[in-house]
Amino acid sequence: MSKSEQNSYVILEMMSKGLPIIISDIEAHNNEKYIDSVNVLKVPLRNQEIKSSILLDVINKAYNNPELLKKLSINSYKTYISHFTQNQMVSSTLQVYSRLIEQ
Secondary structure (H helix, E strand, C coil): CCCCCCHHHHHHHHCCCCCCCEEEHHHHHHHCCCCCCEEEEECCCCCCCCCCHHHHHHHHHHCCHHHHHHHHHHHHHHHHHCCHHHHHHHHHHHHHHHHHHCC
């Protein structure tokens, strides 16, 4: 669980395999790509710390709910396909370069 990471390649690798993902609720994960209980489960931070009891609750929520795990797996893969494939990443990078050139 990261408290400061910008965008984890581990998350992307897990999404590419359609695995359910548990992430920390850091600022970098608060966007339209990581939606709690849709394509990831988020562990909230308390005073910039991850409480083990809260992490355990989130893990148990996933473990005890096969339908939720299936939903997370399917949606994490869909997120990967729509945002993080090589073509998507190249396209996004080119858009950034184009905007910079236009300035």
